[in-house]
Amino acid sequence: MATGRGLNNTALVVLGMIAAGRRNGYEISRTVGVSTRFFWPASVGGIYPELRRLEDAGLLEAEDDPRGEAIRHSYALTPAGRAALRDWLADDALGHFEMRNEDLLRLFFAAELDVDGQVAILRKLRAGHEAQLEQLESGARPAAERGAGPNRLLVLDYGIALHRSAAEWCRQAEARLLGR
């Protein structure tokens, strides 16, 4: 448990975010929204219960941090929490990898459509990559430039590179399809 196991998808991102400094649930969920969600989604509804679970497990300690009348808690890692995080970070096994791309599935089955329909799918696939690219370049990347360390920028750049080359691949595939 303290060896990095028993941590679900939400727990991993929560622990990692708090490692960089005290955070409350709202801040974590905001940061996820402009950074990890591109490669590690986690929704608000899962974050709050997970914070309490991690506190119960002794990996986090909560502190009351009221804002006027409003309730607010901020969390920090306990030594056990930091150890669990490090164990997970240093784990030798290949990490979980998963991808779901509906337009790619459409393309896979596109024999059912005429060429126009197939081109439309390719364009949509490209549009999706361009949209992600846009969000990374104009949203996430500028936000990370103020304050985030080099690793975080590195990861965003990975995303930018990937979506850019995917979009380029789509452009070429479209040209080939039309040239047939």
Added chain:
Amino acid sequence: MATGRGLNNTALVVLGMIAAGRRNGYEISRTVGVSTRFFWPASVGGIYPELRRLEDAGLLEAEDDPRGEAIRHSYALTPAGRAALRDWLADDALGHFEMRNEDLLRLFFAAELDVDGQVAILRKLRAGHEAQLEQLESGARPAAERGAGPNRLLVLDYGIALHRSAAEWCRQAEARLLGR
């Protein structure tokens, strides 16, 4: 419902596979295992119940196809099933896109580790892409060359291109990290 809605992730891949010709659950699950799983996972445990649900919904028709004493069913699309598939394929809205990459999340939080630890994560990230690449090039691609249409090859080539450029990105990032 017949407009392409009410179809869950498993239903989409099941319908698409059957559109190309009569199939049984086992065949679908095998084909998923060497093709769509790279961008659209679906597990056996979900496929059989979904086949029955789609039959109940009138999108599939089942036929007994015993193999000696052993029970076997093969499924074909009904006209309603083909209409639902076409509606989904021709849907204008951007498709669902999701990615989960644990080693990328590790890299994101790698400030917690020393440079050696960071390099190890980058190598693992690369190894993951190379493993996918290997499976696509040596497993999926050759299998698809016998029998699969051009769209299927196209999709596998997309995967190959993507993982190859991701692996290349990792190699460069590692060099930069060591050069610091």
Added chain:
DNA sequence: TTCCACATGTAACTAGTTACATGATTGA
């Protein structure tokens, strides 16, 4: 006769999303 591929199915579990509900603070 043994093993592997073929073939189907279910139950239990785990996880995660969406939507809703509530209320305080801040700035325009």
Added chain:
DNA sequence: TCAATCATGTAACTAGTTACATGTGGAA
């Protein structure tokens, strides 16, 4: 005073994975 943002939380739902259970056919 109004809207947006901050902040926390829960309930209902949907989905999906894993593991188990069972048995046949064909090849070596």
